[in-house]
Amino acid sequence: xxxxxxxxxxxxxxxxxxxxxxxxxxxxxxxxxxxxxxxxxxxxxxxxxxxxxxxxxxxxxxxxxxxxxxxxxxxxxxxxxxxxxxxxxxxxxxxxxxxxxxxxxxxxxxxxxxxxxxxxxxxxxxxxxxxxxxxxxxxxxxxxxxxxxxxxxxxxxxxxxxxxxxxxxxxxxxxxxxxxxxxxxxxxxxxxxxxxxxxxxxxxxxxxxxxxxxxxxxxxxxxxxxxxxxxxxxxxxxxxxxxxxxxxxxxxxxxxxxxxxxxxxxxxxxxxxxxxxxxxxxxxxxxxxxxxxxxxxxxxxxxxxxxxxxxxxxxxxxxxxxxxxxxxxxxxxxxxxxxxxxxxxxxxxxxxxxxxxxxxxxxxxxxxxxxxxxxxxxxxxxxxxxxxxxxxxxxxxxxxxxxxxxxxxxxxxxxxxxxxxxxxxxxxxxxxxxxxxxxxxxxxxxxxxxxxxxxxxxxxxxxxxxxxxxxxxxxxxxxxxxxxxxxxxxxxxxxxxxxxxxxxxxxxxxxxxxxxxxxxxxxxxxxxxxxxxxxxxxxxxxxxxxxxxxxxxxxxxxxxxxxxxxxxxxxxxxxxxxxxxxxxxxxxxxxxxxxxxxxxxxxxxxxxxxxxxxxxxxxxxxxxxxxxxxxxxxxxx
Amino acid sequence: xxxxxxxxxxxxxxxxxxxxxxxxxxxxxxxxxxxxxxxxxxxxxxxxxxxxxxxxxxxxxxxxxxxxxxxxxxxxxxxxxxxxxxxxxxxxxxxxxxxxxxxxxxxxxxxxxxxxxxxxxxxxxxxxxxxxxxxxxxxxxxxxxxxxx
Numbered sequence: 001x002x003x004x005x006x007x008x009x010x011x012x013x014x015x016x017x018x019x020x021x022x023x024x025x026x027x028x029x030x031x032x033x034x035x036x037x038x039x040x041x042x043x044x045x046x047x048x049x050x051x052x053x054x055x056x057x058x059x060x061x062x063x064x065x066x067x068x069x070x071x072x073x074x075x076x077x078x079x080x081x082x083x084x085x086x087x088x089x090x091x092x093x094x095x096x097x098x099x100x101x102x103x104x105x106x107x108x109x110x111x112x113x114x115x116x117x118x119x120x121x122x123x124x125x126x127x128x129x130x131x132x133x134x135x136x137x138x139x140x141x142x143x144x145x146x147x148x149x150x151x152x153x154x155x156x157x158x159x160x161x162x163x164x165x166x167x168x169x170x171x172x173x174x175x176x177x178x179x180x181x182x183x184x185x186x187x188x189x190x191x192x193x194x195x196x197x198x199x200x201x202x203x204x205x206x207x208x209x210x211x212x213x214x215x216x217x218x219x220x221x222x223x224x225x226x227x228x229x230x231x232x233x234x235x236x237x238x239x240x241x242x243x244x245x246x247x248x249x250x251x252x253x254x255x256x257x258x259x260x261x262x263x264x265x266x267x268x269x270x271x272x273x274x275x276x277x278x279x280x281x282x283x284x285x286x287x288x289x290x291x292x293x294x295x296x297x298x299x300x301x302x303x304x305x306x307x308x309x310x311x312x313x314x315x316x317x318x319x320x321x322x323x324x325x326x327x328x329x330x331x332x333x334x335x336x337x338x339x340x341x342x343x344x345x346x347x348x349x350x351x352x353x354x355x356x357x358x359x360x361x362x363x364x365x366x367x368x369x370x371x372x373x374x375x376x377x378x379x380x381x382x383x384x385x386x387x388x389x390x391x392x393x394x395x396x397x398x399x400x401x402x403x404x405x406x407x408x409x410x411x412x413x414x415x416x417x418x419x420x421x422x423x424x425x426x427x428x429x430x431x432x433x434x435x436x437x438x439x440x441x442x443x444x445x446x447x448x449x450x451x452x453x454x455x456x457x458x459x460x461x462x463x464x465x466x467x468x469x470x471x472x473x474x475x476x477x478x479x480x481x482x483x484x485x486x487x488x489x490x491x492x493x494x495x496x497x498x499x500x501x502x503x504x505x506x507x508x509x510x511x512x513x514x515x516x517x518x519x520x521x522x523x524x525x526x527x528x529x530x531x532x533x534x535x536x537x538x539x540x541x542x543x544x545x546x547x548x549x550x551x552x553x554x555x556x557x558x559x560x561x562x563x564x565x566x567x568x569x570x571x572x573x574x575x576x577x578x579x580x581x582x583x584x585x586x587x588x589x590x591x592x593x594x595x596x597x598x599x600x601x602x603x604x605x606x607x608x609x610x611x612x613x614x615x616x617x618x619x620x621x622x623x624x625x626x627x628x629x630x631x632x633x634x635x636x637x
Numbered sequence: 638x639x640x641x642x643x644x645x646x647x648x649x650x651x652x653x654x655x656x657x658x659x660x661x662x663x664x665x666x667x668x669x670x671x672x673x674x675x676x677x678x679x680x681x682x683x684x685x686x687x688x689x690x691x692x693x694x695x696x697x698x699x700x701x702x703x704x705x706x707x708x709x710x711x712x713x714x715x716x717x718x719x720x721x722x723x724x725x726x727x728x729x730x731x732x733x734x735x736x737x738x739x740x741x742x743x744x745x746x747x748x749x750x751x752x753x754x755x756x757x758x759x760x761x762x763x764x765x766x767x768x769x770x771x772x773x774x775x776x777x778x779x780x781x782x783x784x785x786x
Contacts, residue, residue: 341645360659367663382674384692389670393663511709511728572732591729594704601709601729
């Protein structure tokens with residue numbers, strides 16, 4: 001009976017969303033404060049009702065209510081409670097409900113925190129957000145209800161895909177969705193501003209905080225997914241340029257461009273049209289991501305559905321929402337355009353160039369992701385573009401991007417002089433050179449071009465950011481939290497670049513055959529294969545190998561890579577063993593039995609500073625959140 | 638031309654030049670790294686390129702997996718139920734690789750007509766059939782020209 005209440009709550013939420021659109025729009029058109037107040041209440045009721053529906057779904061999972069098709073397909077009685085809860089968002093229907101709930105949460109937060117927005121802009125923003133929420137609520141109700149009943153109630157459910165029974169995967173979707181749907185806020189604001197053809201600076205300041213929060217969540221979500229892929233998939237990679245990964249990278253790239261162009265529009269009142277366009281595109285990319293993952297055009301561990309009506313619905317929704325937004329943009333943007341010329345040597349220009357680079361990256365990732373799909377849909381042949389394509393484009397573009405990051409933190413607004421700038425940057429440049437020299441000496445004679453570039457750019461970005469922070473603190477006599485956050489994010493990016501450079505250039509990846517008692521030398525380590533044994537876990541059978549890891553004759557640790565077979569599932573799963581350290585990881589995955597002498601194949605890897613990739617991403621996200629917190633304190637102080 | 642205009646023209650020119658360069662790079666990278674997919678029949682007909690990597694898909698024939706003792710080299714036969722193709726791979730096969738399962742291999746043909754794979758993909762779903770493989774098992778037979786009727 002409870003499940004029907006879930007559907008009822010969603011229907012009520014849809015009606016309230018409709019009411020929200022009407023009240024907010026009418027209130028804005030006729031400047032009726034009372035109506036806007038009611039719209040705020042409506043926004044909260046949509047949030048609470050959607051939350052109720054989501055809570056009911058979780059209760060259904062906890063009660064093992066297998067009369068629900070969704071529960072029966074993704075849960076089973078012996079599953080640990082933690083995974084029963086997370087199974088609620090382990091597949092299409094439930095994760096969409098989580099998505100919708102988070103979206104309505106952002107809407108409620110926007111309703112509660114108008115900041116310095118005028119009542120009219122606030123109300124119109126709410127109206128657009130109401131429309132966006134309504135679309136997702138209807139999507140759930142018409143094509144993807146998790147509350148659908150089955151005629152025959154099974155004894156036990158099918159269980160959750162074993163790959164998803166993992167702590168990182170519990171957190172990965174919620175974080176990512178928070179980021180995706182958060183971009184709806186700046187999108188809605190952009191439309192509200194375009195509608196009135198007037199974009200005051202306070203509006204951009206307001207949007208920047210919201211965008212930073214969703215950018216931080218997006219960063220964390222992507223990093224967590226990458227970390228999961230590293231230890232769970234058994235390949236040792238952290239990024240595969242899989243279309244679904246690209247789907248999350250696209251909004252991230254645009255959002256990164258957006259937070260920087262918002263800064264320009266906020267501080268200087270220029271690049272207004274460009275900023276508004278980016279706000280529209282960022283949300284468009286998050287919808288494109290949703291389409292790719294949920295329409296069934298892709299097949300991967302993320303791709304949930306193969307029901308074509310769902311794909312059609314999202315595609316229509318995408319066309320309506322983004323098409324309307326772009327139409328409004330092209331009609332209204334010329335009225336906003338201020339032809340204030342930008343000085344070439346200025347922070348405005350530096351940020352604009354970085355924006356252009358980020359958008360070129362976005363376009364090339366989009367091309368590489370969509371072109372094969374498009375060709376396939378038109379029956380023109382099947383092809384794929386692999387990682388070499390993406391690397392060939394993204395890596396060279398990162399060079400000017402990172403160089404500009406260093407210049408951008410020092411260059412002055414309005415107009416700067418090259419002489420002053422080069423004097424300030426000289427020290428950072430010299431220190432960078434020193435870092436590259438030390439790095440090159442360290443790995444001698446194995447120096448590669450990309451090492452020089454990677455170490456140099458990382459050092460450059462980190463040094464300029466630290467120096468800028470110190471410079472700023474000395475001149476103003478205090479540490480400003482927003483700039484501390486921004487510089488922390490830059491340092492995080494430097495760390496990420498260093499992690500990527502070192503782990504991909506100096507990593508060792510070997511598939512080897514080892515018989516019991518045999519050794520394998522891996523840089524400064526020695527691995528010795530002891531034995532293989534069978535065992536059983538809570539809901540799986542396992543084959544576990546024992547290896548000893550020595551360093552200079554001393555035992556460091558015993559590693560136990562496994563191959564698990566989950567009950568009810570035919571697929572075996574690798575559980576890798578990782579000896580993790582800040583500066584390098586030793587990674588061992590168990591392969592297959594090879595012959596009668598008890599030899600097995602192993603995938604053995606040595607990854608220098610691979611932790612820098614995720615630590616860097618974590619620093620970026622923390623930096624973003626600190627910046628928001630600092631801005632918030634400044635506004636309320 | 639006023640200095641302001643000239644400056645703006647410079648900027649626009651620079652921007653356009655940069656974008657054009659990026660697009661050229663993009664298209665070049667795209668063409669170099671495009672990888673086509675073929676069925677085993679198409680490979681046997683010589684439709685697939687000899688000098689570059691491509692992907693081939695099919696079902697792994699039962700009892701065809703053979704290991705070379707003392708190494709990680711494994712050979713197996715792929716089929717689209719019309720034409721078999723022998724694939725050689727050195728390394729660890731994915732968890733889901735099994736006889737009778739649909740897989741995709743990436744690599745190139747050697748002079749003896751053996752497909753030397755550098756990557757074998759079996760996606761992470763036990764009911765999963767790579768879409769290309771599914772299509773190549775059901776689609777009409779290509780004619781001698783490689784055109785689909």
